[in-house]
Amino acid sequence: MADKEKTFQFVIVGGGIAGVTCVEQLSSQLPSADVALITAGPHIKAVTNYKQVSKTLEEFDVEEQPSSVLEEKFPNLTVIHSAVRSLNTNSHTVETVDGRVFGYKNLCICSGARPKLLAQDNPYVLGIRDTDSAQEFQKRLSKAQRIVIVGNGGIALELVYEVEGCEVIWAVKDKAIGNTFFDAGAAQFLIPSLEAEKPEAAAPCKRPRYTTEEPASGAAQTFTADRTSRRHGSDPTEPGSALGPDWHEGIVLQGVEQGSRRVSVEYQCEVEKVFTSEELLNSPQQTLRPESVGSWPVYIQLTNGKTFGCDFVVSATGVMPNTEPFLHGNAFAIADDGGLQVDDHMMTSEPNVYAAGDVCTACWEHSPLWQQMRLWTQARQMGWYASRCMAARVLSEPIELDFCFELFSHVTKFFNYKVVLLGKFNGQGLGPDHELLVRCTKGHEYVKVVLSHGRMVGAVLIGETDLEETFENLILNQMDLTAYGEELLNPNIDIEDYFD
Numbered sequence: 270m271a272d273k274e275k276t277f278q279f280v281i282v283g284g285g286i287a288g289v290t291c292v293e294q295l296s297s298q299l300p301s302a303d304v305a306l307i308t309a310g311p312h313i314k315a316v317t318n319y320k321q322v323s324k325t326l327e328e329f330d331v332e333e334q335p336s337s338v339l340e341e342k343f344p345n346l347t348v349i350h351s352a353v354r355s356l357n358t359n360s361h362t363v364e365t366v367d368g369r370v371f372g373y374k375n376l377c378i379c380s381g382a383r384p385k386l387l388a389q390d391n392p393y394v395l396g397i398r399d400t401d402s403a404q405e406f407q408k409r410l411s412k413a414q415r416i417v418i419v420g421n422g423g424i425a426l427e428l429v430y431e432v433e434g435c436e437v438i439w440a441v442k443d444k445a446i447g448n449t450f451f452d453a454g455a456a457q458f459l460i461p462s463l464e465a466e467k468p469e470a471a472a473p474c475k476r477p478r479y480t481t482e483e484p485a486s487g488a489a490q491t492f493t494a495d496r497t498s499r500r501h502g503s504d505p506t507e508p509g510s511a512l513g514p515d516w517h518e519g520i521v522l523q524g525v526e527q528g529s530r531r532v533s534v535e536y537q538c539e540v541e542k543v544f545t546s547e548e549l550l551n552s553p554q555q556t557l558r559p560e561s562v563g564s565w566p567v568y569i570q571l572t573n574g575k576t577f578g579c580d581f582v583v584s585a586t587g588v589m590p591n592t593e594p595f596l597h598g599n600a601f602a603i604a605d606d607g608g609l610q611v612d613d614h615m616m617t618s619e620p621n622v623y624a625a626g627d628v629c630t631a632c633w634e635h636s637p638l639w640q641q642m643r644l645w646t647q648a649r650q651m652g653w654y655a656s657r658c659m660a661a662r663v664l665s666e667p668i669e670l671d672f673c674f675e676l677f678s679h680v681t682k683f684f685n686y687k688v689v690l691l692g693k694f695n696g697q698g699l700g701p702d703h704e705l706l707v708r709c710t711k712g713h714e715y716v717k718v719v720l721s722h723g724r725m726v727g728a729v730l731i732g733e734t735d736l737e738e739t740f741e742n743l744i745l746n747q748m749d750l751t752a753y754g755e756e757l758l759n760p761n762i763d764i765e766d767y768f769d
C-alpha cells in the first residue's frame with residue numbers, strides 16, 4: 270500500500286444526497302475542521318429548494334452539480350475524485366482506485382445502493398440508477414415496441430405511467446400494483462390513470478370499512494390510453510438535467526410508436542428465466558415458446574408460466590447497498606438487507622466509522638411510527654444527523670436521536686397525483702391488530718387512515734386532500750379517536766376545525 274497522503278479529521282465517502290448533506294452540515298457546524306469528500310464521479314447531488322412542509326414532511330429538489338460548487342462554498346473541504354477501493358479500520362485509512370491512501374479520524378460511508386439486476390451482464394436487462402442509465406434507457410426505448418418492466422416499487426410505478434409509444438408488460442410479484450407504497454385499495458384508485466386520459470366526474474363515495482378487492486391470482490389486466498397532449502421536457506443532455514425526485518421529467522420516455530400507451534399487468538409472478546431468441550428456439554420445452562419466436566431479441570419467462578418477447582427488460586426490483594469495497598479485512602455488522610448496521614448515532618460496528626443513506630440499515634429500536642425506506646428524504650435526514658453525531662462526539666456533547674425519526678413521512682407524486690405517506694401507512698408490523706378507514710372519490714382523492722387501539726398510526730393521502738398536517742398532528746399526539754369513529758373521514762366535516 271502507498272504512503273498515507275494526508276489525514277483528515279472527517280472523510281465522507283459518496284457524493285449523493287447523504288454524503289453531500291453530511292459534508293455541508295459538518296462544514297457549517299465546524300468550519301475549521303479538515304473535511305474530505307471522496308466520490309467516484311465529477312458531479313455531486315445537492316438538495317435545492319428545501320421546504321419544511323410540516324413538522325416532519327419535507328419537499329426538495331435534487332440537482333446534479335459540479336463538485337467545485339461545494340469547494341467554493343466550503344474552504345475547509347477537499348474533494349477527491351476517485352472511488353474507494355478498500356478500507357482498513359485498524360490503521361484508519363482508505364485507499365482509492367487510483368492508488369492514493371488517506372487517513373481519517375472519523376469516516377462516514379455514504380456510498381448508496383445499486384439496482385438488483387435480474388441477470389448480470391445481460392445486455393437486454395437494464396437497471397436505472399443514475400443519469401447515465403436513465404439516458405441509456407431513453408435511447409433504447411426510442412427504438413422499442415415492447416418492453417417488460419419487472420418490479421413493484423417507486424421506479425416501476427413511475428415508468429409504467431410515463432412510457433408512451435411502446436407496449437409495456439409489467440410483472441409484479443404482489444396481488445396489487447405499487448405494493449411498496451400502497452395497498453390494493455389505493456392501487457385500484459390509481460389504476461384508471463393508466464387507461465383514462467380524462468378524469469371522470471367526481472362522485473364522492475365513502476367507504477367506511479376497507480375491503481381488499483384484488484384481481485384473481487395470476488390474472489393479467491390490460492389498460493390502454495391515448496394521450497393527445499404530452500409534456501415534453503428539456504433536452505436531457507442539457508447541463509442541469511438531473512436524476513432528482515422528478516428524474517423522468519427532463520427525459521422524453523417515448524417508444525417507437527406515437528402517442529399511445531398500453532400497459533398489461535401480470536400479477537403475482539416473478540421472473541423464472543431470461544432467454545435470447547436462439548436459446549428459446551433450442552428450448553426442449555415447447556410450452557415456453559410464444560407464437561412469434563425469433564422476432565424479439567430477448568424473452569422473459571415468468572413464474573405464472575407465460576413467456577413474453579420484448580426489446581429489453583427493465584429490472585426495477587429494489588436495490589443492494591454498495592458495501593463491497595469496505596468489507597474486506599474489517600468486521601462490520603451487516604443487516605439482512607445487506608446494509609451496514611448503524612446504531613442511533615449512525616455509527617457502524619467499527620470504531621469511528623459512521624454510515625448514512627441507502628448504504629446503511631437503521632438498527633436502533635425504531636419509534637413505533639417510523640420505518641426505514643431507501644428514499645431521498647431519509648438519505649438527507651441521515652446524512653444531516655450523522656454529521657451532527659460526529660460533531661457532537663468531537664465536541665464531547667450529548668445528542669439525542671433526531672425528531673425526524675419519530676414519524677415516517679414521505680411526499681411524492683405517482684400517476685400525476687400528490688401522494689403523502691405517514692407513519693405505518695400500510696399497517697406495517699401491526700398484524701391484524703388494526704383498523705382501516707377509507708374515503709375515496711374516484712379520480713379525485715383516496716384517503717386511508719390506519720388506527721390501532723383507537724389511535725391513528727398511519728395514513729395514505731392521494732390527491733389534493735389538504736389533510737396531511739392535521740393527520741400528522743393526530744398521529745404524533747396519539748389522541749384517542751374512538752369517539753369520532755367513521756366521522757373522522759366524513760367529507761362534510763372540516764376536520765381541521767374539529768380538532769382545533
Ligand SMILES: Cc1cc2nc3c(=O)[nH]c(=O)nc-3n(C[C@H](O)[C@H](O)[C@H](O)COP(=O)(O)OP(=O)(O)OC[C@H]3O[C@@H](n4cnc5c(N)ncnc54)[C@H](O)[C@@H]3O)c2cc1C
Nearest residue numbers: 283284285286287309352353380381626627643644645648
Ligand atoms: C431511478 C430512481 C428513481 C428514484 N426515485 C426516487 C424518488 O422519486 N423519491 C425518493 O425519495 N427516492 C427515489 N429514489 C431513491 C433515491 O435515489 C435514494 O434513496 C438516494 O439517492 C440515496 O442517497 P445516497 O446518498 O444514500 O446514495 P446515492 O445517491 O446512490 O449516492 C451514492 C454516492 O456514492 C458514490 N460511491 C459509490 N461507491 C463509491 C466508492 N466505492 N467510492 C467513492 N464513492 C462511491 C456514488 O458515485 C454516489 O455519488 C430513486 C432511485 C432511483 C435509482
